[in-house]
Amino acid sequence: MTIHHSETLITPALQLDHISVEYPRYGESPHVAIRDLSLTIAPGEILALVGETGAGKTLLARTIMGAIPGGGDRTTGEMAYNGRPFSDLGASDSPIKPARDISMIVSNPRRELNPVLTVGQQITNVIRHHLRLSAKEAQHRALEMLRAVSIPDPERRMDAYPHELSGGMAQRVVIAIALACDPGLVISDDATSALDVTVQLQVLELLQKMVSGKDVAALVITRDIAIAAHFCDRVAILYEGELVEVAPREAFFDRPHHPYSILLMAAFAHSPELRAAWTAEPLSSDPPRPACSFAHRCVRRQSRCFSEAPMLRTTADNRLTRCHFPVEG
Numbered sequence: 001m002t003i004h005h006s007e008t009l010i011t012p013a014l015q016l017d018h019i020s021v022e023y024p025r026y027g028e029s030p031h032v033a034i035r036d037l038s039l040t041i042a043p044g045e046i047l048a049l050v051g052e053t054g055a056g057k058t059l060l061a062r063t064i065m066g067a068i069p070g071g072g073d074r075t076t077g078e079m080a081y082n083g084r085p086f087s088d089l090g091a092s093d094s095p096i097k098p099a100r101d102i103s104m105i106v107s108n109p110r111r112e113l114n115p116v117l118t119v120g121q122q123i124t125n126v127i128r129h130h131l132r133l134s135a136k137e138a139q140h141r142a143l144e145m146l147r148a149v150s151i152p153d154p155e156r157r158m159d160a161y162p163h164e165l166s167g168g169m170a171q172r173v174v175i176a177i178a179l180a181c182d183p184g185l186v187i188s189d190d191a192t193s194a195l196d197v198t199v200q201l202q203v204l205e206l207l208q209k210m211v212s213g214k215d216v217a218a219l220v221i222t223r224d225i226a227i228a229a230h231f232c233d234r235v236a237i238l239y240e241g242e243l244v245e246v247a248p249r250e251a252f253f254d255r256p257h258h259p260y261s262i263l264l265m266a267a268f269a270h271s272p273e274l275r276a277a278w279t280a281e282p283l284s285s286d287p288p289r290p291a292c293s294f295a296h297r298c299v300r301r302q303s304r305c306f307s308e309a310p311m312l313r314t315t316a317d318n319r320l321t322r323c324h325f326p327v328e329g
């Protein structure tokens, strides 16, 4: 599977085609938590997936990692890593090993780290398991990784236990582990949300540097659109399990097209006026189906929005927007 990128053919590091995740409900139609989601991420590209809590961001991350929370039992669609379908990745003759080639960083680094093993043991264990290096080589590589993530006094930290690390330092160790085996794709699921703002910036800058320097693709999942503004190449906005806008970062922040994107921008710009102008009067009852999932919050809604669900379509300036009446021009 290939995409056109800057007039060259590039195989995406990650390709998602029509992914849907449904949860069965007794006596009712299933709850569709992710609906028909298609995305690609090129090697070296950082894509921010932005949405509020419950939009389906973490579910998508876990679906990619093959671990759906809450017993969601129906996932449809195709996923490919470096052009190979995920269904091939588990095969014993596959050169791609999902646990080695796709890494995930989550928001609670302490929960990721084993409290009874030292930092050095945890990194070397992963390296030895996936890269089959000798103990000495793995030790050397672990130290290299601690240096790369700017851990002060890395030789001493190799012998430290997780409870001896600050939150920022623990997150750096988790990033070191995530990148130690040269993955092609890193998924960061709200990885910095629990950190102080300054530490958050340092960790994001570090992740950005390591990802672009190694041609690793990154899916950065966040509720904070400011992270997308500063650290990502492209922005994808998720609302109630559907992508509603996908655009290059500069184009998106220059002029978002979807009404929900504009509401997010109001928060980013700390503009109560913009927020008030784009906040709709609530509807007296739930919108009928089919309808745009954003209709009950949308100031631009018209009768068509209640009778026809909008499709994700390419706009004149080559971005994707799911809206009958996008803000264009």
Ligand code: SF4
Binding pocket: 259, 260, 292, 293, 294, 295, 296, 298, 299, 300, 301, 302, 305, 310, 322, 323, 324, 325, 326
């Ligand atoms: S389709 Fe209609 S309701 Fe939905 S976002 Fe666009 S204008 Fe608003």
